[in-house]
Amino acid sequence: xxxxxxxxxxxxxxxxxxxxxxxxxxxxxxxxxxxxxxxxxxxxxxxxxxxxxxxxxxxxxxxxxxxxxxxxxxxxxxxxxxxxxxxxxxxxxxxxxxxxxxxxxxxxxxxxxxxxxxxxxxxxxxxxxxxxxxxxxxxxxxxxxxxxxxxxxxxxxxxxxxxxxxxxxxxxxxxxxxxxxxxxxxxxxxxxxxxxxxxxxxxxxxxxxxxxxxxxxxxxxxxxxxxxxxxxxxxxxxxxxxxxxxxx
Amino acid sequence: xxxxxxxxxxxxxxxxxxxxxxxxxxxxxxxxxxxxxxxxxxxxxxxxxxxxxxxxxxxxxxxxxxxxxxxxxxxxxxxxxxxxxxxxxxxxxxxxxxxxxxxxxxxxxxxxxxxxxxxxxxxxxxxxxxxxxxxxxxxxxxxxxxxxxxxxxxxxxxxxxxxxxxxxxxxxxxxxxxxxxxxxxxxxxxxxxxxxxxxxxxxxxxxxxxxxxxxxxxxxxxxxxxxxxxxxxxxxxxxxxxxxxxxxxxxxxxxxxxxxxxxxxxxxxxxxxxxxxxxxxxxxxxxxxxxxxxxxxxxxxxxxxxxxxxxxxxxxxxxxxxxxxxxxxxxxxxxxxxxxxxxxxxxxxxxxxxxxxxxxxxxxxxxxxxxxxxxxxxxxxxxxxxxxxxxxxxxxxxxxxx
Numbered sequence: 001x002x003x004x005x006x007x008x009x010x011x012x013x014x015x016x017x018x019x020x021x022x023x024x025x026x027x028x029x030x031x032x033x034x035x036x037x038x039x040x041x042x043x044x045x046x047x048x049x050x051x052x053x054x055x056x057x058x059x060x061x062x063x064x065x066x067x068x069x070x071x072x073x074x075x076x077x078x079x080x081x082x083x084x085x086x087x088x089x090x091x092x093x094x095x096x097x098x099x100x101x102x103x104x105x106x107x108x109x110x111x112x113x114x115x116x117x118x119x120x121x122x123x124x125x126x127x128x129x130x131x132x133x134x135x136x137x138x139x140x141x142x143x144x145x146x147x148x149x150x151x152x153x154x155x156x157x158x159x160x161x162x163x164x165x166x167x168x169x170x171x172x173x174x175x176x177x178x179x180x181x182x183x184x185x186x187x188x189x190x191x192x193x194x195x196x197x198x199x200x201x202x203x204x205x206x207x208x209x210x211x212x213x214x215x216x217x218x219x220x221x222x223x224x225x226x227x228x229x230x231x232x233x234x235x236x237x238x239x240x241x242x243x244x245x246x247x248x
Numbered sequence: 249x250x251x252x253x254x255x256x257x258x259x260x261x262x263x264x265x266x267x268x269x270x271x272x273x274x275x276x277x278x279x280x281x282x283x284x285x286x287x288x289x290x291x292x293x294x295x296x297x298x299x300x301x302x303x304x305x306x307x308x309x310x311x312x313x314x315x316x317x318x319x320x321x322x323x324x325x326x327x328x329x330x331x332x333x334x335x336x337x338x339x340x341x342x343x344x345x346x347x348x349x350x351x352x353x354x355x356x357x358x359x360x361x362x363x364x365x366x367x368x369x370x371x372x373x374x375x376x377x378x379x380x381x382x383x384x385x386x387x388x389x390x391x392x393x394x395x396x397x398x399x400x401x402x403x404x405x406x407x408x409x410x411x412x413x414x415x416x417x418x419x420x421x422x423x424x425x426x427x428x429x430x431x432x433x434x435x436x437x438x439x440x441x442x443x444x445x446x447x448x449x450x451x452x453x454x455x456x457x458x459x460x461x462x463x464x465x466x467x468x469x470x471x472x473x474x475x476x477x478x479x480x481x482x483x484x485x486x487x488x489x490x491x492x493x494x495x496x497x498x499x500x501x502x503x504x505x506x507x508x509x510x511x512x513x514x515x516x517x518x519x520x521x522x523x524x525x526x527x528x529x530x531x532x533x534x535x536x537x538x539x540x541x542x543x544x545x546x547x548x549x550x551x552x553x554x555x556x557x558x559x560x561x562x563x564x565x566x567x568x569x570x571x572x573x574x575x576x577x578x579x580x581x582x583x584x585x586x587x588x589x590x591x592x593x594x595x596x597x598x599x600x601x602x603x604x605x606x607x608x609x610x611x612x613x614x615x616x617x618x619x620x621x622x623x624x625x626x627x628x629x630x631x632x633x634x635x636x637x638x639x640x641x642x643x644x645x646x647x648x649x650x
Contacts, residue, residue, distance in 0.1 A: 055458070078538075082540075085539065092533060154536070
């Protein structure tokens with residue numbers, strides 16, 4: 001589904017990702033863990049080309065999604081991003097109504113069919129386990145929601161355009177424990193329809209939600225394995241040290 | 249030591265509070281002074297202080313409006329019929345004409361006989377209207393009828409269409425052409441500056457690369473620092489002749505010239521503030537839009553501009569404020585004809601230009617002087633409304649939803 005081949009990534013002179021090759025299967029949850037600044041977020045943002053927004057970056061190697069190199073000249077970035085949705089670290093709803101937030105992706109895709117939009121908004125909000133909480137106040141500002149609700153709204157917003165891959169960049173790090181567990185349940189239920197890649201600081205979270213885990217350190221992929229194996233019996237000593245909390 | 253520091257801090261605190269209150273007080277006093285001087289206008293009689301208007305008692309006209317009096321003395325009304333009287337050609341009599349009719353001897357020592365002679369003149373001419381100092385009023389002459397005169401009326405001031413502050417005997421203080429002239433010039437200035445300013449702001453904040461931005465932004469900010477008289481000079485030397493030639497107009501000093509200059513002058517404000525507002529759109533907002541597959545332009549108009557809307561509005565309002573209050577450049581290029589604006593290709597006159605041009609020749613404390621102060625009050629109120637609305641809009645919380 002997602003495959004990287006010898007990815008090297010530079011911010012100016014800084015070598016942020018070093019020769020990373022990795023494969024992620026469809027309908028799995030892959031967690032990327034590692035200490036701050038290890039490159040896991042940079043790696044995640046390769047898949048929807050969010051790094052393009054930063055000046056002075058450079059990439060070598062190949063990044064394939066469904067067999068297609070997404071950094072090929074012929075790829076249209078906005079089309080790619082419709083296939084690869086993203087949820088950010090901090091909830092970032094638009095200053096619009098709840099309904100319009102979810103409908104945004106459809107509208108920028110020039111979908112004008114009102115009944116279809118209404119239907120998609122409801123489906124997305126249901127998929128994001130938010131529908132029951134907001135169905136009576138769809139016209140209200142998204143800012144009236146709690147932080148956890150806002151984050152689920154952002155997930156619903158990403159789901160509305162039916163991506164096949166969902167990238168999550170520490171989606172629960174700004175949330176309280178109850179909201180966090182809701183997001184984690186949500187990740188479980190979304191797995192059957194989406195391929196999910198999640199960056200997290202929280203190792204318990206990685207252990208709880210993911211099928212496979214990649215451990216990054218200083219721009220290198222130290223270990224990539226089944227989550228169970230990774231947390232019970234890691235192959236590398238560095239991984240062992242990190243997940244047992246000896247550093248990081 | 250600690251005690252000393254506390255005392256020092258206390259002293260600084262008191263001084264800051266004092267300077268703050270003194271500044272506020274000074275501003276308040278200036279405003280009060282402005283209004284006090286201005287409001288005095290309505291305590292003045294319609295015609296010059298110390299003068300009277302008299303008719304022959306046989307004339308059925310009992311009262312004339314200020315505008316009628318002005319028309320009579322401008323010979324725009326020549327028959328009493330038009331002023332509500334009976335048929336008869338109006339005979340204008342100004343005070344100095346008495347010296348053509350009678351010699352100094354006939355008028356007596358210290359002009360003691362002057363009132364009597366005036367009375368005779370009025371008595372002999374049934375269609376006369378005479379304008380002379382009140383101290384020569386022929387008391388007791390039954391064929392002389394003094395016209396009742398009122399103080400200047402508020403509705404004449406705000407509703408009058410003629411601004412002729414030095415006309416005798418009846419100065420006209422109709423500020424409507426000036427207010428409309430100000431709004432007219434400002435309106436078109438904003439119509440020009442708004443799309444241009446927003447366009448440049450969008451370009452600078454969203455499209456330009458870092459180098460272009462670093463070059464352009466200070467240049468634009470520099471525009472704000474050019475003295476307005478220089479803009480006026482440029483307008484007079486370049487824009488005015490250009491408008492005259494391209495439009496085949498009798499004069500190039502037109503509302504359009506003023507609007508163009510004001511637009512250029514308002515641009516730096518609009519661009520700088522709107523660009524700041526757009527750049528303050530959190531990165532997360534842009535990324536959210538882009539991550540949903542929006543193109544750059546879609547992100548600009550559906551995320552950045554709505555997010556920066558309050559800042560952009562404030563920028564526009566402050567730009568308008570600058571345009572309305574601007575004096576020098578407008579004074580130089582608009583031709584300063586105090587007429588109701590009908591088109592962009594005619595001279596107009598704005599409130600600030602009027603004050604600047606006329607205050608020097610208005611005797612202090614006089615009617616004209618007070619009228620100019622009242623104009624200042626009007627301008628103050630207009631700009632205050634604009635500032636307050638800018639404040640309200642920019643404070644309007646973004647999370648009120650759209």
